[in-house]
Amino acid sequence: MSILVDEGTRLVVAGLTGREGSFHAMNNRRYGTNVVAGVTPGKGGQDVEGVPVFNTFREAVAATDANTAMIFVPPRFAADSILEADDAGIRTIVAITEGIPAHDELRVYNVLRRDADVRLIGPNCPGVLSPGKANVGIIPADFFRPGNVGVVSRSGTLTYQIGNELAQSGFGNSTIVGIGGDPVPGSSFVDIIALFEADPETELIVMSGEIGGSAEEEAAVHIAEHVSKPVVGYIAGLTAPPGKTMGHAGAIVSGSSGGGQAKVDALEAVGVRVGRTPTQVAAIAMEILAG
Amino acid sequence: MDLLEYKGKQVLGRHGVRQLPGEAVSTVDDAVAASDEIGFPIVIKAQVKIGGRGKAGGIKIAADADELRAYAAAILGMDIRGHTVHEIWVQRATEIAGELYAAVVFDRAAKAPLVMLSTQGGMDIEQVAAQHPEALATIHIDPLVGFHPFHARRLAFEAHVDADLVRPVGELLEALFRVFTKEEATLVEINPIAVTPERDVVALDAKVTLDDSSLFRHPENAALDDKANADPQEMLAAQRGLTYVKLDGDIGVFGNGAGLVMSTLDVVAAAGGAPANFLDAGGGAKAEAIAASVEVILGNPNVKAVLFNVFGGITRCDEVARGLIEAYEILQPKVPFVVRLDGTNDVEGRRLLAEANLPNVYAEATMDGAAARVVELARRADVVA
Numbered sequence: 001m002s003i004l005v006d007e008g009t010r011l012v013v014a015g016l017t018g019r020e021g022s023f024h025a026m027n028n029r030r031y032g033t034n035v036v037a038g039v040t041p042g043k044g045g046q047d048v049e050g051v052p053v054f055n056t057f058r059e060a061v062a063a064t065d066a067n068t069a070m071i072f073v074p075p076r077f078a079a080d081s082i083l084e085a086d087d088a089g090i091r092t093i094v095a096i097t098e099g100i101p102a103h104d105e106l107r108v109y110n111v112l113r114r115d116a117d118v119r120l121i122g123p124n125c126p127g128v129l130s131p132g133k134a135n136v137g138i139i140p141a142d143f144f145r146p147g148n149v150g151v152v153s154r155s156g157t158l159t160y161q162i163g164n165e166l167a168q169s170g171f172g173n174s175t176i177v178g179i180g181g182d183p184v185p186g187s188s189f190v191d192i193i194a195l196f197e198a199d200p201e202t203e204l205i206v207m208s209g210e211i212g213g214s215a216e217e218e219a220a221v222h223i224a225e226h227v228s229k230p231v232v233g234y235i236a237g238l239t240a241p242p243g244k245t246m247g248h249a250g251a252i253v254s255g256s257s258g259g260g261q262a263k264v265d266a267l268e269a270v271g272v273r274v275g276r277t278p279t280q281v282a283a284i285a286m287e288i289l290a291g
Numbered sequence: 292m293d294l295l296e297y298k299g300k301q302v303l304g305r306h307g308v309r310q311l312p313g314e315a316v317s318t319v320d321d322a323v324a325a326s327d328e329i330g331f332p333i334v335i336k337a338q339v340k341i342g343g344r345g346k347a348g349g350i351k352i353a354a355d356a357d358e359l360r361a362y363a364a365a366i367l368g369m370d371i372r373g374h375t376v377h378e379i380w381v382q383r384a385t386e387i388a389g390e391l392y393a394a395v396v397f398d399r400a401a402k403a404p405l406v407m408l409s410t411q412g413g414m415d416i417e418q419v420a421a422q423h424p425e426a427l428a429t430i431h432i433d434p435l436v437g438f439h440p441f442h443a444r445r446l447a448f449e450a451h452v453d454a455d456l457v458r459p460v461g462e463l464l465e466a467l468f469r470v471f472t473k474e475e476a477t478l479v480e481i482n483p484i485a486v487t488p489e490r491d492v493v494a495l496d497a498k499v500t501l502d503d504s505s506l507f508r509h510p511e512n513a514a515l516d517d518k519a520n521a522d523p524q525e526m527l528a529a530q531r532g533l534t535y536v537k538l539d540g541d542i543g544v545f546g547n548g549a550g551l552v553m554s555t556l557d558v559v560a561a562a563g564g565a566p567a568n569f570l571d572a573g574g575g576a577k578a579e580a581i582a583a584s585v586e587v588i589l590g591n592p593n594v595k596a597v598l599f600n601v602f603g604g605i606t607r608c609d610e611v612a613r614g615l616i617e618a619y620e621i622l623q624p625k626v627p628f629v630v631r632l633d634g635t636n637d638v639e640g641r642r643l644l645a646e647a648n649l650p651n652v653y654a655e656a657t658m659d660g661a662a663a664r665v666v667e668l669a670r671r672a673d674v675v676a
Contacts, residue, residue, distance in 0.1 A: 024605075075504065075507070076507065076508065099504045100504060101475055101502055101504045101505040101508070102397060102475070102477060102502040102504060102505070103434075103472065103475045103502065103505065106397070106402060106403070106404075106434050107434055107435065109402050110402065110403070110433065110434050110435050111435065113402075126604065138574070138604060138605055139604065140603075140604040140605075140634065140635055143634070153550070154550060155548060155549065155550020155551065155554075156548045156550065156551075156574070156604065157546070157547050157548030157550065157551040157574075157602050157603075157604055157606075157634075158548060158550030158551040158553075158554050159550070160602050160604055160634065161551055161554070161602045161633075161658065164602065164633065181549060181550070183397070183399045184399060184402055208550070210549075210550055210553055211553070213399050213400065214399070214400045218400070234554075236550050236551075236553040236554040236557060237553035237554075237556070237557065238557050238560075239556050239557050239560040239566070240553055240556060240569070241538065244536050244569075245536075246536065246549055246552075246553050246569055247534045247548075247549025247550075247552060247553070247569065247571045248549045248550070276557075276561060277554075277557070277558050277561065277658075277659060278554060278558075278658065279657070279658070279659050
């Protein structure tokens with residue numbers, strides 16, 4: 001069945017008329033995703049390779065019944081765009097943009113959490129791919145096939161590395177979800193793992209985390225109480241020095257919190273096996289599903 | 292972006308946070324000149340972005356001009372745990388009747404700002420939290436509701452602040468929260484807040500961290516960036532749109548994507564090597580950025596071997612290959628390179644690299660294999676040298 005995106009996805013893209021937005025939206029469409037609209041204020045009435053552009057999300061939804069949004073606009077406009085999509089009734093919002101100010105993210109998170117039905121994936125994420133069904137974002141879909149392993153990750157390219165290791169070991173994926181590398185992501189590991197737990201197509205869950213914050217520790221608590229399916233983990237940045245931001249705005253060990261080993265320990269304590277390298281993750285998955 | 296104390300104080304000053312007047316100077320003569328206006332005794336404080344200044348001898352009180360000269364000369368240029376002191380803050384030393392602690396923190400886990408207050412000022416707050424948790428009053432604030440006077444009063448009463456200080460402390464907290472939201476800080480910490488004999492509350496110190504992602508809309512804050520202590524390679528990398536962090540080892544690392552690069556550091560370490568740097572070229576980097584990356588990595592004389600670990604999504608492997616070939620022609624590196632290319636246009640990328648037949652460049656098919664190879668090559672460099 002997969003989660004978040006599938007054949008029923010009707011995608012509206014904020015930033016469709018931009019260079020990056022059009023490139024990736026058209027890739028998504030070529031893959032089979034139903035891209036139904038774009039939103040660029042002032043360019044309503046135009047089209048991008050046949051996809052109609054609207055001035056506002058409200059108009060786009062009214063005209064096309066869009067149910068999913070991809071946000072591909074610059075950081076200074078992105079939080080506003082997310083709120084606009086929510087206001088227009090979009091229930092699944094995928095924000096690719098990197099560099100959104102932390103206070104904007106805080107505000108967006110606190111507005112969206114008031115509505116249990118709306119889901120924000122990202123920001124600063126590669127998007128969501130359900131192989132064979134739909135791709136929303138920049139994940140290179142050709143490397144992946146449909147299957148029974150759900151992947152949720154804070155990283156982009158590390159996700160492809162791990163996904164590729166899984167694919168080479170013969171696994172396919174129900175859905176690959178990049179939750180992004182920012183300090184206040186719209187959806188956490190807990191949120192996505194809960195969706196995988198409820199998804200009949202997913203039989204094993206791979207979660208790829210990294211230093212900074214406490215999302216992995218929170219996931220461990222959730223897994224212990226609510227998850228029956230096997231989970232395999234990975235934590236990047238175990239050897240990164242404290243106090244230095246490692247690329248992702250959210251990847252920093254400050255003071256006593258956010259350290260990688262603590263995350264490994266928290267996960268292993270609840271029975272999640274943690275691979276020490278991406279290759280090991282695939283090996284563990286193989287062991288679990290074979291046995 | 293961490294701010295030096297005196298710059299943090301500038302930012303606080305914009306929002307009415309009361310402070311004692313002082314001046315930031317970078318020479319002994321300027322310190323003496325400032326003392327004419329300030330008068331003695333004078334507190335001299337090293338301006339560095341790291342704590343423990345007092346213990347390191349970076350905070351002194353001078354009773355007269357001779358002592359001022361001596362202390363200023365000793366502190367300027369001092370190394371405090373890897374940070375060089377380029378500037379000092381001089382201000383009138385005043386009597387302090389008490390010390391408080393206050394902070395506003397961006398709490399990621401709670402997804403809300405956390406405001407903290409304690410009458411145990413002037414101490415290590417983590418120790419206070421551990422040993423006397425009842426002395427630390429805290430509240431999470433709903434960012435959509437904001438910080439209101441009743442929040443401030445609650446903190447003041449819960450922290451058992453003296454009755455006559457409840458109102459001024461409350462006003463100070465409101466001002467700190469204003470700084471936090473209006474300047475888009477992730478941390479605003481005052482330790483200590485001094486209570487003067489006249490029963491005023493003033494910020495004696497300031498630790499302010501601003502959100503890097505917000506600087507584009509705060510040009511006056513972007514200008515506060517402190518270039519003096521920045522690593523030249525980190526600055527060069529930032530100019531080219533690369534994320535570079537210098538580390539202690541001898542194996543240069545290049546990758547596309549922060550998570551992948553962090554993972555590469557781990558895998559190299561697991562293979563027995565010591566990474567010399569983190570370098571994330573980001574997504575979709577062109578040959579020019581790749582070449583710049585090589586230049587930045589090789590700018591570190593400790594590097595004995597370099598690992599390129601690429602899994603291209605929007606980054607194209609042929610573009611990476613072109614960039615590496617270009618870098619070779621210009622820089623003619625003396626150290627070996629191990630290159631692993633997978634992902635978009637990987638076949639084309641590997642082909643280009645093989646055809647270029649660059650000396651001392653080794654192709655590896657897997658991330659693990661590439662890490663093992665580069666560790667071996669770095670070790671061999673030791674033996675040869």
